[in-house]
Amino acid sequence: MIRESAEITSFWLKPEDGALLPFLPGQHVIVRMPGGGDSRVYSLSSGVADTACRISVRRDPSRDAGFTAMLVDRIKVGDALRINGPMGSFAVHPADSSPLVLASVGVGITPFLSILRSAIALRPTRPIHLFHCTDTPAGFAFEGELQSALRLLPNLQIDVLAKAPRCSEERLAFSQARLDAVRLVSSPLFGAGARIMLCGSPGFVERLGGQLRAHGVADARWTSELFIPAGKAHFQAGSASAGSFGVKVNATLEGAWGDASNLLEWIEAAGYAAPNGCRYRACGACAARLVAGKVEYLPGVTAPTDPGTVLLCTARPASDIELETDIHPIAG
Amino acid sequence: MQVGTLDALWRYPVKSLGGERLIRSRLDTAGLPGDRILCLRDEGNGEILSAKRLPVMLGLQARYDEKSGGVMIVTTAGDLIDSADPFASALLGAQLGRVVSLLPLMEDDAHYRRRVPLNPDGVKRLLGLSLQDELPKADVPDEVGLVLRQYVTWPGSHFDVAPLHVVTRQSLEKLAGGSDDIARLERYRANLVLDCDTLADWPERAWIGHRLCIGDAVIAITQATVRCAMPRYAQPDLPDNPAVSSRLRDKTGHVLGVYARVIRGGMLECGAEVGVEPNLGERRYYDIPAFAQPGREASAPSPPAATGCGASQK
Ligand SMILES: Cc1cc2nc3c(=O)[nH]c(=O)nc-3n(C[C@H](O)[C@H](O)[C@H](O)COP(=O)(O)OP(=O)(O)OC[C@H]3O[C@@H](n4cnc5c(N)ncnc54)[C@H](O)[C@@H]3O)c2cc1C
Numbered sequence A: 001m002i003r004e005s006a007e008i009t010s011f012w013l014k015p016e017d018g019a020l021l022p023f024l025p026g027q028h029v030i031v032r033m034p035g036g037g038d039s040r041v042y043s044l045s046s047g048v049a050d051t052a053c054r055i056s057v058r059r060d061p062s063r064d065a066g067f068t069a070m071l072v073d074r075i076k077v078g079d080a081l082r083i084n085g086p087m088g089s090f091a092v093h094p095a096d097s098s099p100l101v102l103a104s105v106g107v108g109i110t111p112f113l114s115i116l117r118s119a120i121a122l123r124p125t126r127p128i129h130l131f132h133c134t135d136t137p138a139g140f141a142f143e144g145e146l147q148s149a150l151r152l153l154p155n156l157q158i159d160v161l162a163k164a165p166r167c168s169e170e171r172l173a174f175s176q177a178r179l180d181a182v183r184l185v186s187s188p189l190f191g192a193g194a195r196i197m198l199c200g201s202p203g204f205v206e207r208l209g210g211q212l213r214a215h216g217v218a219d220a221r222w223t224s225e226l227f228i229p230a231g232k233a234h235f236q237a238g239s240a241s242a243g244s245f246g247v248k249v250n251a252t253l254e255g256a257w258g259d260a261s262n263l264l265e266w267i268e269a270a271g272y273a274a275p276n277g278c279r280y281r282a283c284g285a286c287a288a289r290l291v292a293g294k295v296e297y298l299p300g301v302t303a304p305t306d307p308g309t310v311l312l313c314t315a316r317p318a319s320d321i322e323l324e325t326d327i328h329p330i331a332g
Numbered sequence B: 001m002q003v004g005t006l007d008a009l010w011r012y013p014v015k016s017l018g019g020e021r022l023i024r025s026r027l028d029t030a031g032l033p034g035d036r037i038l039c040l041r042d043e044g045n046g047e048i049l050s051a052k053r054l055p056v057m058l059g060l061q062a063r064y065d066e067k068s069g070g071v072m073i074v075t076t077a078g079d080l081i082d083s084a085d086p087f088a089s090a091l092l093g094a095q096l097g098r099v100v101s102l103l104p105l106m107e108d109d110a111h112y113r114r115r116v117p118l119n120p121d122g123v124k125r126l127l128g129l130s131l132q133d134e135l136p137k138a139d140v141p142d143e144v145g146l147v148l149r150q151y152v153t154w155p156g157s158h159f160d161v162a163p164l165h166v167v168t169r170q171s172l173e174k175l176a177g178g179s180d181d182i183a184r185l186e187r188y189r190a191n192l193v194l195d196c197d198t199l200a201d202w203p204e205r206a207w208i209g210h211r212l213c214i215g216d217a218v219i220a221i222t223q224a225t226v227r228c229a230m231p232r233y234a235q236p237d238l239p240d241n242p243a244v245s246s247r248l249r250d251k252t253g254h255v256l257g258v259y260a261r262v263i264r265g266g267m268l269e270c271g272a273e274v275g276v277e278p279n280l281g282e283r284r285y286y287d288i289p290a291f292a293q294p295g296r297e298a299s300a301p302s303p304p305a306a307t308g309c310g311a312s313q314k
């Protein structure tokens, strides 16, 4: 365990039962407390050549309860956590040399640390432009790690956008401006074909994503990861708008929508296992393809950008629907 | 007796991914070189993945390079994934939304096993039937059925049942009833498509138990192919089409095409003449694993593999 800043703590994890499966920088894992219990999603902040994997967790100092409080205050070196994954399509090939423009806020820098550490090991010439927003420019989390990345990656440029002033140092540029899409698309790397990656709180990502869209940046040129918090929102069982729709999955399972709280639970109630991770719309593990029909999401849940994708754990039908996903009978 | 010509030749380097069309190919006793040499294993349950479970697999296309022995996979966005890339599994996992490993054929029998053997309801679900439906009548020998319920692919291979899958143009056209989309070859994932001179319906059914000579190669037709829901699913340039499944049910009883094993290898080339040779007594069509041979009880499969990594450390 390493204290990165007043709020952020890193955990180095070593597999107990064999090697960690290979992952791509940018991907995340699902972390479960010892003895089952709650789980949350964390991006891997280590590089693909590191011998252990790292997650870096922000603990809200104003709260004494919650998952992060448990993790940071209670977990000791040597304790066993259950990890699922790695997963996610917010990822890059670690040895690729295609240019990248990265934008993060706060702890949202974690997947980008993985990208930088992997580039140091496998592709030090990769052109990368990182925009990072922080409240506290003096001694912000991972400053030392970014400084050494600047030494080891000749084509890395870092712009830190902070609320308080600080002098720039060579290639670590500070400014008090607010990050917007104009800055991202003005990066010379974007002109050279770079893909833009956004990561952090939903507010930050949705604001920049909206601006990129308004700028006419094609969907293929940018991707995003939202650090969605765990919510306890559920559809009210049997609530009127659910209607009596027909649901069909993979031509294997067919039935009427009853009063399940979401599609994942409906499939499970029918005797099938479907992939899932967080069950609160954060990890993407339950993604299914919408072949026909419409779905709606829990109040307050962000629908996935791709209308052909349904996150089963937080969606329910809004018409007769047909889905494709990886389901199999729980027994037999 | 000549029955037609070899019309198209396909191989599928990775089980359940899209394949590639060939003009000519060698045929070995193990099948077409480069066919189903790799598979994807779901690290969630340790089982070989099939598009029966995960239809999006059909959106990826695999090509085999005979010189290097490597496989190149084309994603839906047109990116290339090289099977030799140390990150190939992770890249494919990100494409499919699963934790997967890209694996070659393995010595270990457990590689091919289902974690939970199928019961008759499980077979129906896998085939996309409802539980009230009858199982298709395909005359599958008991011991073959036993193997198929215990294994995802035929043990020791990444083939469902046999190294070759054969259909005729005539059967596809009869099935399609004028629909070009239903007739598309890609949907049926055959290795050999034959163009027959006969007027008979479903000509390949008459060949079960007999041999076909294609050029200097000889294959034995072992059994009819039972169809699951896979042919209807979307592929690059092909939409999901439920009518494929309903036509398969209504016109064929979910039985279309035949499996074959290779008696003698040789060179196959599109346009080659195909002859039927009546069976002359040899009936050893399958390599039945010991456990499934008549008179033996099926052994219980090993429990599911645990997933993920464990303990936290400094
Ligand atoms: C793909 C992905 C990657 C992620 N990667 C990281 C990462 O690398 N590092 C990281 O730190 N986080 C990451 N997260 C976020 C992480 O999953 C958790 O959401 C985060 O750690 C908060 O957990 P928590 O237990 O503190 O809050 P929770 O207990 O889950 O609470 C959720 C939210 O509700 C609020 N809340 C709940 N109860 C109360 C209350 N009683 N009073 C006031 N507020 C309340 C909290 O402020 C919080 O915002 C990631 C999320 C996703 C989806």
Ligand code: FES
Residues within 6 Å of the ligand: A275, A276, A277, A278, A279, A280, A281, A282, A283, A284, A285, A286, A287, A311, A312, A313, A314
């Ligand atoms: S289970 Fe994680 S998004 Fe649905």
